[in-house]
Amino acid sequence: MELAIQTENLGRVYKVRATKKEKAKELIALKDVNLEVKRGELFGLLGPNGAGKTTLIKILTTLLAPSSGFAKVAGFDVAKDPEKVRPRINMVSGGESSGYGLLTVRENLWMFAQFYGIPSKVANQRIHDLLKIVHLDDRANTKSSDLSTGLRQKMNIVRGFLTDPDVLFLDEPTLGLDVEASRDVRKFVQSWIVENPLRTLLLTTHYMVEADELCDRVAIINAGRVLACDTPANLKHQLQRDVIYRMEVSPLNGVGPETFEQLRGVNKALHEAKDGYSILELILAEDDALGTVVNTLTNKDIHILNLQKREPTLEDVFVTLVGKSMMEVESGSEG
C-alpha cells in the first residue's frame, strides 16, 4: 500500500547560541526516527512535552529541514521537493493565533482558501458547510479577535480541513479546549477519516485517552526517539502479561517507590501523594507478587484503603518504555 508519510533515520539537531550565562550547545530534538504511515491511516504520535513531536511535524510540513535522514510526505521528499508536498498537506496547531483579528471567521477562512487556489465560490460553500459541522456557523460573521480560545481553535481546525489535504497534520489540536469542544473535534476528525479512506491524518498529542480513542496506530516518542509503534491494542497487549494494580493506602511516610520495586515480581511502582492518603500503582509480573507488596505495607504500618486491578492503558505502556510517567518526564524536563 502507498505510504502517506515515510521517514528513515530522520534526525534534527538545533544549535543553541551562546548567551552571557551559557556556552553554545547542540540540542538533539530528533534521532533516528523511522516511521511509515499508510494512506488512510489516522496515526498518532504520543509523547510528553519536549519529546520532539512538534519538531517532527515541522519537518514533515516543510517548515524545518532535517539534519540527517529523509522524510517523504505524499510520495515527495520534504527537503528536496517541498513545493510538491505543500499542495497536498495542511496543518493545525493547538493554541494557534493565526489569521487576523480584524477579519471575521468567514473572511479569515476565505483568505486561507485563496492561498491554496480554491475558487471563491467553492471556498465559501465549504466554509459554510464546515462551520455548520463544528457548530460555529452562528459566529461566521464575528471578528476572530472576539472569539474565545475554544471557538478560535475550532476556526483553525476548519482552516485545516477546508483545503481538502491528502495529509493533514494536527499538532495537539485540542489543547486549551473544554471537554465538549474536545469531543466535537475528535468526532469531526473521525468523520473526516471515515468519509474518505484515501486521506491520512497524523495527530500529535500528550493526552493518552485521545490517542487511544482515535488512532489506528500510535508511535510513542520520548527525547527525540520513537520507542514503539503499533496499534493501541497491540501496545497494551504487550503489557497483558503484566498485572496492574491500583491501591489507595494511608500516607507512605517517606517510603519511596523504589522500596517496592526491589521486591520480587514488581516491575514498576509509582506513587502520588494525596490529601490524607497516597495512591500506589504497581505493574507486577504476576498476581503472586501482590502478596509481597501487601506484607511490606503491613510491616511498615501502612494501611490499604482500596485495591483495584485494572487493564493496561497507553500510559502504562509509556511508563514501561520510559521508566517514568509522562507527568514525571515533563516535570523533570521543566527542572
Place this chain on the structure above:
Amino acid sequence: MQAEQSLPTQAVPAEKGTFQRTLRSAAWLGWQIESNWTDPLTFLVYSVIKPLATASILVVMYSVITGSDFSNPVFPYIYLGNAFYIYVAAVLNGVSWCVIEDREQYRMLKYIYIAPVYIPVYLLGRGFAKFVFGSLAVFITVTFGVLFLKVPLDLAQVDWPLFIVSLALGILMLAMMGLTLGSIILVIVNNVYFVGEAVAGALFLFSGAIFPLDVLPAWLRPIGYAIPITYWLELVRRSLIGSVAESFQTLAGFSNLQLIGILLGLTIAFALIAFTVFRYCDHLAREKGYIDRVTNF
C-alpha cells in the same frame, strides 16, 4: 505520579511603595527589551547612523541653499533644535509604544493590568530606556555638530543650572504627552504603530524646532505658543548657546524665569490632561474589551 512536594506556607511580604516598585520594575523591563536586540557593535552603528542621518538631511538642505554658511546663527538654531527634538520622538514613542508592544507583540498587557501596579506609572517606567537611548542620540548629534559643523557650543559658556532644569522639565512634559498618547492608543486597535512618530512629526512643524515660529503664517502661530515643546527648546537654546537664541525675536520678550514658569505650568496642565485622558480611555478600553485585543495586523 510525582514525589511529594510541600507548598510554601509562608506568606510573601508585600513590598511597600507600589509607585516605586512599579516604576523600577517597568524601567528594568523596558531596559531589557531595548538593550539586548543585537550585538554591541551593531547597536553602536545604529546609534550613530540614525541620528546623524536625520540631522544630515537638514544640514544638506541648509548647505544647498546658503552655500554652507554654518556661521550664520540660523544654522545652530536649526541644528540644536533638531538635535534635542530627538527627545520628543524618543519619549513620546517610548511611553506610548509599549501599549502596542505589550498588547500585540508580547500579549502581556492583560497580565500587567491585573497585577497590582499603577498602569500610568508602568507606562512611564517603560519609556525610561528610550529616554536613555534618546540621550545617546542627542549627545552624538550635538557632538558631531560641534566638532564638524562649527556649532558654537562652548562648554564653559553653558548655563548648566538652566540647562538641567529645562531638560528635566522638558522630559517630564514629554512623558506626560506620551502618556496621553498611550492612553489614546488603548482604545485604537488598528493602525497604531506609527502614532507616536506621526504625532512627533506633526509637532515638528509647530514647536519652533527647526525654524522660528515667525516663519509660520500668523493663524498657525498660536498652536506653537500653546505647545510646551516650543518653550522647552527655547530654554535649551538659551542655556547652551545664548547668543544664538538672542538672534531670534520670537520669544525674546520672555525672561528665562518666565519661560520656566510657562513650561512648568504647561507641564502640569499636560499632566492633568494625561491622567484624565488615561482614566477615560482605560474605562473605555475595558468596556470594549481592548486590553487583550490582538489584531495581528
Place this chain on the structure above:
Amino acid sequence: MVLRARVHKNTGWRLFLQTIIGRAYPRVIGLLREKSWFFFDVFLPVISVSAYVFIYRAINAPDIYIGFVVMGGAMTAFWLNILWSMASQMYWEKETGNLALYIMAPNSLMAILLGMALGGLFATSQRALVITLAGIFLFDVQIQISNYFLLFAVFMLTMVALYGLGMMTSSLFLLLNREAWHFSNLAQEPVYLASGFYFPIKSFNFWIAAGASVIPLTLGLDAMRQLSFPGGPALGFVDVNIEVAVLAVLSVVFVLGARWLLGYMERLAIREGRLTDSRK
C-alpha cells in the same frame, strides 16, 4: 458530503493572483474598519512634510525647492510602505504564526508580499496624493509637466523597482527576529538622505549620487522633478532618459533578484529552523 468532496484547486498564475488578492484583503479591510488611519497616516504626515517646506522658507530658498519637498514628502509614503508593510512585516507574520502557514501553502511568497504591498497601497496612495495636493494648494507649488507619458513611465518603473527591492529586503527579514523592527527603523532616514527626498540629489558629489541611485527612489524622484517643475532639468542629476533606462534595468534586476533571494532565504530559514522560532 463536504467531508467527502474533493476540491479543485487552481495553480500557476491563477493561484498567484488569488494569493495576492487574499493577502491584500486584510489590509484593505483593516483600513475600512478602523478609520483612524486617515488621521495618523495621511493628515499628520502632511503636517510633518510642511515642516520641511517652512525650513526652506526660513532660509529663503527658491520656490522650486518647496516643490521638491512636496514631491519627496509624497514619495516617503511608498518607502515607508516598503519598510513597514513588506520588509519588517515578515517578522510580524512570524510572531503571529501566519508565516508558517504561508510557507506551508502552495502559493508563492512573492505573491504574499505583493498582496501586502498592494493592500497597503491604498493608504499609501492616499497619503502621497494628499501631500501632493496640499503642496499645490497650500504652498502654491507650480507644476509644469513637460511629458505626461514619460512621467507616468518613470513613476511605474520606480514603483516596480522599489517593490522588487522591497521583496528582496523582505527575504532578509525571514532570518531576523526582534532586530527586524530596528533595522527597518534604521533604514528610514538614511534613505531619505541618500535619495534626496528633500533636496536635489545633484547636491551630492557625482559618485555619491551615483551610488545612491541603486535605490530606485533616487533616480525616480530626480526624473519626476525634472519632468514636473519649471526649472527642474537645471537641478537634475542626469538626463531623464538615462534615468529611465537605469530604472528599467533596476526593475528587472530587483524583481528577478527578489525571486531568487526569496527562494534562497526561505531554504536557508528552513535549514536553520528560523521560520518558526520566536526570539522575542
